[in-house]
Amino acid sequence: MVGFKKSKRKTPIAAQEAGKSIGGAVFSANGVRKIHVVLRGIGPGRLGAVKGLQQGGLVVESVEDVTSFPHNGCRPRKPRRI
Known part of the structure; x- marks a missing residue:
């Protein structure tokens, strides 16, 4: 949405600009x-996005993390070999 392409989209700066x-x-x-x-x-980009929302003129009242993680569930994929 902001104009970052390829690997630049994964940076905290891109998340901050998107938040703004x-x-x-x-x-x-x-x-x-x-x-x-x-x-x-x-x-x-997690913290960069929150910082960008604040710089965009919004007041962040609370931050909640709802990241799901397995409790010894499915077997993870093999790591990618480059």
Whole structure:
């Protein structure tokens, strides 16, 4: 959405820019000021996205992590060999 291509999309800076654009769009369209953030999954852009939402003009009231992880469930895939 912001314009990053290929491997640049996985950086915290890209997540921060996406958060800024989403924060500005939500505030201007709906007038929303305060939000509750729910983080799901792991990756380098988790904190960057929250920071971008704050810079976009939104007030983050709470941050919740709902990342699912197996309790000795299915066998994981083989690691990728390069």
